[in-house]
Amino acid sequence: xxxxxxxxxxxxxxxxxxxxxxxxxxxxxxxxxxxxxxxxxxxxxxxxxxxxxxxxxxxxxxxxxxxxxxxxxxxxxxxxxxxxxxxxxxxxxxxxxxxxxxxxxxxxxxxxxxxxxxxxxxxxxxxxxxxxxxxxxxxxxxxxxxxxxxxxxxxxxxxxxxxxxxxxxxxxxxxxxxxxxxxxxxxxxxxxxxxxxxxxxxxxxxxxxxxxxxxxxxxxxxxxxx
Amino acid sequence: xxxxxxxxxxxxxxxxxxxxxxxxxxxxxxxxxxxxxxxxxxxxxxxxxxxxxxxxxxxxxxxxxxxxxxxxxxxxxxxxxxxxxxxxxxxxxxxxxxxxxxxxxxxxxxxxxxxxxxxxxxxxxxxxxxxxxxxxxxxxxxxxxxxxxxxxxxxxxxxxxxxxxxxxxxxxxxxxxxxxxxxxxxxxxxxxxxxxxxxxxxxxxxxxxxxxxxxxxxxxxxxxxxxxxxxxxxxxxxxxxxxxxxxxxxxxxxxxxxxxxxxxxxxxxxxxxxxxxxxxxxxxxxxxxxxxxxxxxxxxxxxxxxxxxxxxxxxxxxxxxxxxxxxxxxxxxxxxxxxxxxxxxxxxxxxxxxxxxxxxxxxxxxxxxxxxxxxxxxxxxxxxxxxxxxxxxxxxxxxxxxxxxxx
Numbered sequence: 001x002x003x004x005x006x007x008x009x010x011x012x013x014x015x016x017x018x019x020x021x022x023x024x025x026x027x028x029x030x031x032x033x034x035x036x037x038x039x040x041x042x043x044x045x046x047x048x049x050x051x052x053x054x055x056x057x058x059x060x061x062x063x064x065x066x067x068x069x070x071x072x073x074x075x076x077x078x079x080x081x082x083x084x085x086x087x088x089x090x091x092x093x094x095x096x097x098x099x100x101x102x103x104x105x106x107x108x109x110x111x112x113x114x115x116x117x118x119x120x121x122x123x124x125x126x127x128x129x130x131x132x133x134x135x136x137x138x139x140x141x142x143x144x145x146x147x148x149x150x151x152x153x154x155x156x157x158x159x160x161x162x163x164x165x166x167x168x169x170x171x172x173x174x175x176x177x178x179x180x181x182x183x184x185x186x187x188x189x190x191x192x193x194x195x196x197x198x199x200x201x202x203x204x205x206x207x208x209x210x211x212x213x214x215x216x217x218x219x220x221x222x223x224x225x226x
Numbered sequence: 227x228x229x230x231x232x233x234x235x236x237x238x239x240x241x242x243x244x245x246x247x248x249x250x251x252x253x254x255x256x257x258x259x260x261x262x263x264x265x266x267x268x269x270x271x272x273x274x275x276x277x278x279x280x281x282x283x284x285x286x287x288x289x290x291x292x293x294x295x296x297x298x299x300x301x302x303x304x305x306x307x308x309x310x311x312x313x314x315x316x317x318x319x320x321x322x323x324x325x326x327x328x329x330x331x332x333x334x335x336x337x338x339x340x341x342x343x344x345x346x347x348x349x350x351x352x353x354x355x356x357x358x359x360x361x362x363x364x365x366x367x368x369x370x371x372x373x374x375x376x377x378x379x380x381x382x383x384x385x386x387x388x389x390x391x392x393x394x395x396x397x398x399x400x401x402x403x404x405x406x407x408x409x410x411x412x413x414x415x416x417x418x419x420x421x422x423x424x425x426x427x428x429x430x431x432x433x434x435x436x437x438x439x440x441x442x443x444x445x446x447x448x449x450x451x452x453x454x455x456x457x458x459x460x461x462x463x464x465x466x467x468x469x470x471x472x473x474x475x476x477x478x479x480x481x482x483x484x485x486x487x488x489x490x491x492x493x494x495x496x497x498x499x500x501x502x503x504x505x506x507x508x509x510x511x512x513x514x515x516x517x518x519x520x521x522x523x524x525x526x527x528x529x530x531x532x533x534x535x536x537x538x539x540x541x542x543x544x545x546x547x548x549x550x551x552x553x554x555x556x557x558x559x560x561x562x563x564x565x566x567x568x569x570x571x572x573x574x575x576x577x578x579x580x581x582x583x584x585x586x587x588x589x590x591x592x593x594x595x596x597x598x599x600x601x602x603x604x605x606x607x608x609x610x611x612x613x614x615x616x617x618x619x620x621x622x623x624x625x626x627x628x629x630x631x632x633x
Contacts, residue, residue: 060577061617066609074612 002037002045002223005083006030007055007075008094012192013130015049024049028130028196029094032204036216039201041223048086050079058082069112072105076112080119090222091121096129102210122218127211130192131173132158133199135180136207140198144191145184152179159208227565228533229318232305235294236266240594244585246533248559251579252569252597253619254587259595260569261426263587264535265292267567268424270304270323271533274397274416278325278334289334293327296594300327301337310531312414317343319366319415323395336392339369343411347377349384366411369396380408421532425520428536430513433520436485436492443527448520452493452508455523456482462526469522473550478503480519493519514542521554530562540572552578573616581615586627603629 008014008029015027026034030047037045050058052075059078069077076093083091093109106123113121126133135158138148148154155161155176163170168178174188181188204212232243238259244250252260269292272281282289293302303324310317319341326337342365349363363384368375374389374396392398400409400416428448437445437453444451458466463480470477478498482491493508495515511519517539524534543551552575555566570576576584586600600619601610606627609618619627 056614060574061613061621063620066621071608071612 002043002090003048003086003088004033004045004090004092005048005050005079005086005088006033006092006094007050007052007079007082008124009052009096011051013096014051014094015047016051017049026193028134028192029124031193031196032130032133032199033092033124033219035197035199036201036219037223040216040220043223045090048088050082055079055082059085065115068115069108071108073108073110073112073115076109076121076123077115078112080113080116080121083119083121084116089118089120091119092124093121094124094130097125097127097211098129102127102214106214120222122215122222124215125211126215127159127208128161129173131177132161133204133208133212134192134195135161135173135177136212137195137199137203139200139203140195141180141184143198144194145186149180149183151183152176154180157207159210227309227531227563229307229309230305231267231270231307232303233263233266233270234301234303235297235299236269236302236304237262237292237294238296238589238593238595239263239266239294240296240590240592242595242597244597245599246565246567247583248565249556249579249583250565250567251576251584252567252587253571253576253584253600255624256571258587258589260587261537262595263597264424264426264537264567264569266304267533268426268535270306271419271422271424273323273325273395274400274419276394276398278393282334289327289332290329293329294594296592301325302327302334308415308418310411310414310418312411317411319343319411321415325393334393336369336394336396337371339367339395340365341367341412341415347384348382349375349377349386366409367396376409376412378408379410418531421529422534423532424535425524426535426537428517428520430516430542433516434493434508434511436490436508438487438489438491442529444520444523451516451520451523452482452491454527455480455493456491458526466522466526469525469554470519473518473522473547474515495519512542514544517542518547518551521551525554525558525561531564533565533567534558536566536568539568539570540575545572545574548572548575549578551575573620576616576619577614579615581610584615586624588624588628598628600627605629 006014011027013027013029015025015030018025024047034045037043055078059081065077072095079091079093097105105125109123135154138154142148161171161173161176163172165172168175177188181191201216205216228246230243230245233239234241254260269281301324306321308319310319322340324338325334327334346362346364348360350358350360353359366377369389372389373386375384375386377384397416400412402413402417406413425448432447432449433451435449437450439453440457441450441453444454467479476497476499478496481494483494485492495506495511497504558564559566581601584600585597587597590596
């Protein structure tokens with residue numbers, strides 16, 4: 001079993017710690033990582049999650065770090081040092097790309113991870129947010145709801161979804177996911193994790209060629225190297 | 227509460243203005259002037275109760291040591307804008323005070339002082355035709371080298387007297403009971419200043435000091451810590467122990483015992499480790515522990531309002547408990563409209579201070595002390611998304627912190 005530390009933005013992506021225990025309850029990002037690792041290397045993993053507030057408290061940024069890393073790289077740097085503290089070799093750092101440049105963000109993460117050489121770090125950056133990846137594979141919906149979404153159907157290029165958060169009818173990815181799931185008379189909250197677990201990495205790679213493909217390639221490279 | 231303080235010509239200050247919130251952390255390099263700012267504010271606060279020469283004597287300082295060497299001005303001046311509730315009305319009082327120094331004679335005297343609430347008050351004056359006229363005069367009180375004017379609320383009139391040479395604020399003569407009807411604003415200001423305490427010299431030696439009598443605060447520089455603990459009621463004592471136990475769980479109790487001269491009390495700390503108990507007399511309590519007790523004791527001081535000055539709060543305190551110490555300070559200012567101004571070099575302590583509450587002290591090109599908000603420039607605001615304040619201070623140099631790199 002591979003041990004992995006993972007940090008995200010909140011319970012909606014990476015997951016959360018079970019109340020007053022050390023048990024980590026996976027969120028959709030954790031599930032997507034496990035699926036990708038199983039698909040790419042046929043290996044299972046055990047995730048030690050930490051939310052960003054805990055991470056800030058646990059790991060301080062040392063003097064001189066800003067000369068090497070910047071922006072989100074600082075989060076990756078903290079996570080890599082946390083992994084070192086926990087004697088874990090692999091770290092996955094999740095963040096929504098939002099409107100930022102994907103390549104810049106990916107580079108920032110890489111720089112942060114590189115500052116701790118004994119830890120291998122993987123940036124997990126959906127373009128634009130995790131809902132885009134959850135809107136990529138219609139077979140996952142078929143397995144869950146016994147039919148593919150039709151009205152509305154899934155977007156052909158989920159990574160291109162953009163819209164105003166304040167407008168419920170916009171193409172803001174969270175609103176699109178809500179509309180898609182509402183055709184099955186359900187709400188997204190209960191299905192995000194299940195959709196992630198049922199997603200097929202090959203489909204995700206073809207429908208999210210920028211961000212998921214990169215994430216998958218990073219997994220391929222890092223875990224093959226071990 | 228004090229909204230802002232301006233200091234002129236005190237030690238290395240030329241003109242420095244500090245905006246104050248509830249909790250205020252002063253950071254900066256060694257010799258930047260952090261302690262000078264605390265000393266200047268202490269001087270100002272004490273001018274309402276103590277003559278300037280006495281204040282100097284208490285510190286073993288000479289006049290030339292506090293008079294700025296920058297520029298040729300002979301005056302040391304302060305301006306404080308203080309928000310106070312005066313008989314149910316929220317007022318913004320502007321207190322200006324200037325001292326004239328004479329280094330050759332070694333004297334320091336009050337030169338000008340005024341207290342204003344921004345309003346105009348009637349004053350009777352004799353005009354050139356020797357007729358009495360009523361004119362409006364700005365402010366509540368005004369001291370000048372030869373005359374002093376007070377607006378008296380009992381008779382709704384400003385009275386002008388000849389002024390005498392002195393080396394303290396005229397607030398020193400204000401009696402909160404006797405003058406309540408005549409000068410309610412000045413009485414309220416005096417009461418407020420009496421609730422301000424400087425613990426900048428909160429040295430372990432002072433805290434260890436045995437003390438006597440009933441007291442409602444830990445005294446100047448913490449010298450009455452033992453007496454104050456003895457004066458606490460059961461409820462206060464329980465709260466104090468709970469607070470200290472939260473920081474250092476093995477502390478079981480804090481008591482006082484009469485030792486040496488009759489009435490003089492000393493602190494005794496009890497530690498519990500399983501079935502083993504240890505009694506530690508104040509002479510043997512560690513420096514850091516004494517400061518933790520002092521911080522926790524502040525929260526039990528019954529006074530409302532006031533400004534507390536603390537120098538180098540991290541001194542002797544393990545960084546591991548920094549978060550709890552800062553929380554004690556934040557809890558303290560939340561109650562009773564209080565303020566704290568403290569200095570620190572510890573980036574660990576700074577991590578738990580809100581960025582808006584941090585002021586950077588530095589020396590300007592001419593060597594004078596300058597103060598600025600530390601987290602104002604765009605780059606630092608961006609960094610705050612990923613880093614705690616102390617981490618940023620640790621990683622940036624002074625120019626980057628004050629935003630000069632942007633120019």
